[in-house]
Amino acid sequence: xxxxxxxxxxxxxxxxxxxxxxxxxxxxxxxxxxxxxxxxxxxxxxxxxxxxxxxxxxxxxxxxx
Numbered sequence: 001x002x003x004x005x006x007x008x009x010x011x012x013x014x015x016x017x018x019x020x021x022x023x024x025x026x027x028x029x030x031x032x033x034x035x036x037x038x039x040x041x042x043x044x045x046x047x048x049x050x051x052x053x054x055x056x057x058x059x060x061x062x063x064x065x
Contacts, residue, residue, distance in 0.1 A: 005034070011055065
């Protein structure tokens with residue numbers, strides 16, 4: 001499964017490195033993270049990591065295969 005996460009604001013490179021399985025790309029007023037998610041536990045782990053680092057996920061969506 002591939003997912004896309006839109007996070008509020010600009011995320012530093014150091015902060016983006018906390019998500020080695022995802023590609024981070026700056027877009028206007030947000031940072032776009034995308035990549036493979038292996039299963040539901042991995043998905044919830046990513047969401048918890050975003051929250052633990054104080055990042056606000058504005059949108060999350062599963063991408064077509």
